[in-house]
Amino acid sequence: MPRKVVKKAKGKPEQSAASAIERLRVIPKIAARDKKKPVGPLITVRHMQRRDISRVWDFLKLSFREVNIETVEYQRPRSKHRFEEIYEEEGIEQLVFEVDDGIVAYAECSYEVTGSDNWINPRYFEKRDMKPLFVDELAVHPGWHGRGVGSFALEQLHHLARVHGLNHIVLEVAENNVNAFEWYKKRSFKKLDAAIFMAVEVEIEAELLPPRELPPSKKKSAAKAEEAKD
Template identity: 60%
Template sequence: MPKAKTPKPPDSLEVRVRRIHRRDLNRTWEFLKLVFRDVNRETVEYQRPRSKRRFLEVYTSEWIEQLLYEVDGSIVGYSECAFEATGDDNWVNPRWFEKRGMRPLFVEELAVHPDYQGRGVGSFMLDQLQHLARTRGCTHLVLEVAENNESALTWYRTRSFYKLDAAIFMAQKVPGEPDLLPPRRLKRRQKPTAETGTPSTGPMPETAPTRAAARKGARPRRGRRAAEAAQASHEAAARDSERRRPTQHFGVVQAG
């Protein structure tokens, strides 16, 4: 069964522009994924891909315009611009433009459906942004393009865009080293002394006498007590023997 062919856009187009509505967010996100799928893969690998959460947050942000460009109700283009450099992830310094007398309109997104490129949709979108900038008192359109996106650079240069030289991304190679040191061989085990304590504990503390040493030191005292007890027992036995011996009477003889 042959594949169904994608219908080609008609020769005569009428593109309309309007502000985005909440009901358009999901299909606009799918449109952006389609448009930037190949661009992000080939030209802007260094950039962080935009998340859907961030895209939805933009809808509620102030000073940001999101415009849809439609043909017969189908999205063929999307533009997003900001009147101020907002957001925590924004690297733009507004003072750089102030010192040069510039009041820029920052073009954050400019996307055209692949089937409608080369038919004037992009030029109409750029004219719309120029008109919006004039009505808001802005003096310049400012946008960012990847240096290796040659087709986009050519398209913008033919429409009087020029390089600002405001910022150049530079890098320096850092020699690779592991975060953790390699294994280290330990010294042979030594008997600890008072002078060779480990760094975590300091000198070896004086230890209390062990129980065995206490018993060993107590032996002389226990020996003296035993000797004294033996001597006392011997003396008591001698006295008892004297009591049991027969009594002898000595007379006094008077000399005549």
């Protein structure tokens, strides 16, 4: 019987079975590399408006509920009336951080000693050639701890200091507020006296940071991974 002739395709060298199998093995790896990472939530920052007062006040009560149980002195603000007064005062910045229209953090600061109930002795800083940004409040929603929200808020405060030519960030924290105490220490804050800390020097920049993508929720990522397996 005549031999059956197999014609080769023009321009395509014949591949062995082994090389074809190897090629098939490589394809899934390439696809895995091209797979996009899960998209995390976007955090935004804006100046607080009058319409935000009640929402932010409720947020602060929630944020400091457990802290106030453990500390002798109530953390700021002490009353809603005082919080409303703060909004009317000049020279105080009140920033709201949101994810999907929900408040995840709040920061309050001033560029000089202001208010009738301030805790600052300005001469202490003048004698040491320190130009501080005074942080009266930095609160993060308990449900967003460990997601980069506090770090973003602190970075925003550093930006404000740089924009206004201030070389330190100064705040007050209760020493028995252990979580906050350790959080600030990890970020190079140093103790000034029994209650006050200062940050490392700030390098002298647009006032508000742009929106930033946060890492996705670990629970959602795990759920998606389970769905993919199914």
